[in-house]
Amino acid sequence: MNDSIAQALSENAGGREAAYDFEAARKVYAQIVSDFPGTIQAARAAERMPVTEALIREKRFYGQIHENAKKLLTETGINIADSKRIMEILVSADAIDFKNRQAVFIPLKADYVEECLEMLPPTFPGDPGILSPGTGPAFSSPRGRADRNKAADRSELEKIIRTVGEYADAVRIFALPVPADESLSDFECARMMEYGFSGLKMISTARMDDWEAWSFRGREDWLDCVCLMSSLSPVPAATDAFIRSAETRNHLLLADFSTAETSGADSPESLLTMVHTHVLFMMVLAQTLNPGITCIHGGMPGICSHISTHGASLLPRPSSLLNAALARLNLWITGFPSAQMMCSPAKESGPDRAMMKAYGFHMLFRAFGMKDQPAVFSLEQLIRDCEAERLSAQNPVEKILPLNFQDKVMLCQS
Numbered sequence: 001m002n003d004s005i006a007q008a009l010s011e012n013a014g015g016r017e018a019a020y021d022f023e024a025a026r027k028v029y030a031q032i033v034s035d036f037p038g039t040i041q042a043a044r045a046a047e048r049m050p051v052t053e054a055l056i057r058e059k060r061f062y063g064q065i066h067e068n069a070k071k072l073l074t075e076t077g078i079n080i081a082d083s084k085r086i087m088e089i090l091v092s093a094d095a096i097d098f099k100n101r102q103a104v105f106i107p108l109k110a111d112y113v114e115e116c117l118e119m120l121p122p123t124f125p126g127d128p129g130i131l132s133p134g135t136g137p138a139f140s141s142p143r144g145r146a147d148r149n150k151a152a153d154r155s156e157l158e159k160i161i162r163t164v165g166e167y168a169d170a171v172r173i174f175a176l177p178v179p180a181d182e183s184l185s186d187f188e189c190a191r192m193m194e195y196g197f198s199g200l201k202m203i204s205t206a207r208m209d210d211w212e213a214w215s216f217r218g219r220e221d222w223l224d225c226v227c228l229m230s231s232l233s234p235v236p237a238a239t240d241a242f243i244r245s246a247e248t249r250n251h252l253l254l255a256d257f258s259t260a261e262t263s264g265a266d267s268p269e270s271l272l273t274m275v276h277t278h279v280l281f282m283m284v285l286a287q288t289l290n291p292g293i294t295c296i297h298g299g300m301p302g303i304c305s306h307i308s309t310h311g312a313s314l315l316p317r318p319s320s321l322l323n324a325a326l327a328r329l330n331l332w333i334t335g336f337p338s339a340q341m342m343c344s345p346a347k348e349s350g351p352d353r354a355m356m357k358a359y360g361f362h363m364l365f366r367a368f369g370m371k372d373q374p375a376v377f378s379l380e381q382l383i384r385d386c387e388a389e390r391l392s393a394q395n396p397v398e399k400i401l402p403l404n405f406q407d408k409v410m411l412c413q414s
Contacts, residue, residue, distance in 0.1 A: 001041075002039065002235065003039060003041070006032055006035075006185075007038075008034040009028055010045065012028055013025045013032070013045070013057075013401075015019075015399060016348045020059065020331065025052050025054055025300060026049060028045075029049045029052060033046050051402060055400060058403060061311070062329040065269065065272050070280065072112060072274075073108045073277060074100075074108050074110040075102070077103040077107035078106055078232055079232055080106050080234060080235075082231075085239055085243060087106070090285070095284070097110075098290050108284065112292070119230055119291050119292055120287065121294050121354075122336070124294045124296075124337060125220040125362070126200045126222075126251070128172040129363075130361070130364075131170070131361060132362070133203075133366050133368075133370075134200075134364060134371070135175055135368045136177035151180055151182070152180055152181065152377075153181050157176070157180055157184070159365040159380070160194075162196055164197055164382075165196040167383075168197060168392075170385060170387075170393070171197075172200065172363070173199065174202070177368065186212075187208050189203065190335070192214040200363075201223070202267070205317075206226070210244070213248055214248050215405075216251075218247070219247060219249055224253065226255065227255045227282060228285075229256055229282065230262075231258075231262075232277065249290050252286055252293065253296045253298045253372075254279050254286070254297060256298065257393045258274055259271075259302040268322060271322065272326060275300075278299070279297050279299045283295045283297075296304070296337045297336045297337065298339050299323075299326045299340065300326075301317045302322075303322075309385045320341075320342050321359075325403055326340055327364075330362065331362060338362045340363075340365070341364075342366050359401065369382030
């Protein structure tokens, strides 16, 4: 009888952990240890208690990052003084706190930020769900005859897209892993992707004309990748494309690739806070332009700026952990849909998949098909990665493991 009660309590604790209610889970584990000494469940609960304590501390860490990011928006402000269009949009919406004379830049009203974040849809129909891996974007290309990287031509892209379509059970979100040559526009690439893959796809409409960008309006199987921010300032060249995508009401993937190297961040907390602030500002602006528009948190922090040009497969382990932290921040604290990057070098694909499950990513950009440096796409490697993903999917998800942040050390490792 006692064993059955202890087993029921253990299952209850596991359910609390799965819902990220680690404090409640720890209380149940403590009850099992106290009331059912000597049982298998008590031994397992005793092992799990210090883990849940670490997860409780970690969750508080993410909560603090979220609050500090909102304070940056409302107390420090965003440097939009030179961005006339954004300034006019926010002034017209009565979003700016002109009474704040202490802010370094242009502060937003705290209640306006909360109002916009509350407008965000918590889900969207095309969401493939937690632990859904995908390709790229890897910013890399097949080798040419001269043994140098080159853009993919139509026949190469068709072959890549056809292969991804054959592995649709393993690839849940499809971003082109290679750039196309100048004979193919981004819109043509999108049409090719659409023909070969029915699942969730991602492309940027920044280089498309108005009609082409509008064709993605409200599409549940497409994400429009938009970037806007750098060091608490909008990037002038990205502003018009961002505003058009939001006004069109495309489903937006709000991407931010800030790195410790370029931002001057000297700790995981400072880098995560900056990236999260950038994405929150994009969310506020998008909701101002089109209330209720779908926004995916695409904060993808890195260590060094050169990493992002070589692809997600070459992200060092610390960058993957930083991306895992932002995924957890959204899963545990904000509830926003999110997509982060993860390294996937061929020699470490097994451990990386285990880490992905243990650390609990949401939608996940991974550079399937990427080989070792120099970063080169390989169709054969893509097939191997997809086959490995199929095998990985057969393994049950392990219990959640805590992430350990060690001040500046994480930003220095490779």
